[in-house]
Amino acid sequence: MSRLQNVSVLVSGGGRGIGRAGAIAMAAEGATVGVLDLDAGAAEAVADEIGRAGGTARAWKVDVVDPDQVAAVVEEAVQWAGGVDVFVHSAGIVAPAMLKDMTLESFENVVRVNLTGTFVCLTALIPHWTGRGRGKFVALASPAAVRGQVGGGNYAAAKAGVVALVKTAAAELARYNVTANALLPIAATEMSANVRENPKLEEKFLGMIPLRRWATPEDIAPSLVYLASSDSDYMTGSVLSVDGGRTI
Numbered sequence: 001m002s003r004l005q006n007v008s009v010l011v012s013g014g015g016r017g018i019g020r021a022g023a024i025a026m027a028a029e030g031a032t033v034g035v036l037d038l039d040a041g042a043a044e045a046v047a048d049e050i051g052r053a054g055g056t057a058r059a060w061k062v063d064v065v066d067p068d069q070v071a072a073v074v075e076e077a078v079q080w081a082g083g084v085d086v087f088v089h090s091a092g093i094v095a096p097a098m099l100k101d102m103t104l105e106s107f108e109n110v111v112r113v114n115l116t117g118t119f120v121c122l123t124a125l126i127p128h129w130t131g132r133g134r135g136k137f138v139a140l141a142s143p144a145a146v147r148g149q150v151g152g153g154n155y156a157a158a159k160a161g162v163v164a165l166v167k168t169a170a171a172e173l174a175r176y177n178v179t180a181n182a183l184l185p186i187a188a189t190e191m192s193a194n195v196r197e198n199p200k201l202e203e204k205f206l207g208m209i210p211l212r213r214w215a216t217p218e219d220i221a222p223s224l225v226y227l228a229s230s231d232s233d234y235m236t237g238s239v240l241s242v243d244g245g246r247t248i
């Protein structure tokens with residue numbers, strides 16, 4: 001298992017859920033992994049888990065909306081790993097509410113973490129990647145970006161913005177051999193726990209998924225390995241759905 005030998009990856013939101021599963025899977029393929037999360041303990045636990053399995057990882061506490069924190073982590077990671085080849089941006093939040101009840105504060109906060117956070121992380125890597133003539137940005141967007149989301153207008157709008165940002169980055173950075181792609185997942189994680197805790201809501205939700213079941217974070221991880229590997233070198237500006245058919 002060495003599809004990511006000599007590849008260094010940073011994973012934001014790597015302390016939990018899809019980011020965690022991706023970090024572990026990429027490390028198992030030989031990648032050197034920086035685990036970034038607002039939750040320092042969670043990031044450290046994942047880095048320790050990777051280390052115990054024989055991989056190489058380090059944890060950083062970082063808030064993805066803070067440009068100074070992100071820039072400092074990128075600089076340290078470049079020193080630590082000898083460069084950053086891939087950035088998987090998995091950090092995200094939800095704050096469910098119907099539009100009629102949604103506050104401006106909730107809307108702006110969800111957009112800030114999900115969309116502005118993507119901008120902050122992406123732009124922090126651009127000088128490094130254009131300078132060395134390679135780099136891969138992978139953003140976790142959502143089926144909500146394409147389908148909208150009842151009770152998640154803030155989140156759907158933010159994730160649609162993420163897709164637009166990724167496509168723009170792909171077009172602007174292709175000349176530097178830098179790629180950007182978006183992954184639209186569905187998985188049973190803490191983020192989606194509110195749906196699973198409500199049987200009626202879950203039945204409705206699964207009714208919109210042709211495969212009629214949840215994925216685990218580990219089901220999503222191989223797609224992150226693929227997007228981080230040279231197998232995806234000719235892929236840029238793509239929107240890859242791993243969502244049981246939700247976006248059909």
Ligand SMILES: NC(=O)c1ccc[n+]([C@@H]2O[C@H](COP(=O)([O-])OP(=O)(O)OC[C@H]3O[C@@H](n4cnc5c(N)ncnc54)[C@H](O)[C@@H]3O)[C@@H](O)[C@H]2O)c1
Pocket residue numbers: 012013014015016017018019036037038039042062063064065089090091092093113117140141142143184185186187188189190191192
């Ligand atoms: N789970 C799903 O069904 C699903 C569906 C569509 C899209 N997504 C997207 O996939 C990504 C991962 O989702 P998940 O289900 O693993 O979520 P999760 O809630 O399990 O994990 C998100 C992680 O991001 C971290 N985080 C949140 N805000 C942060 C910040 N400001 N700075 C740094 N870290 C921060 C959290 O601490 C947490 O560890 C998210 O972008 C999410 O929007 C998930």
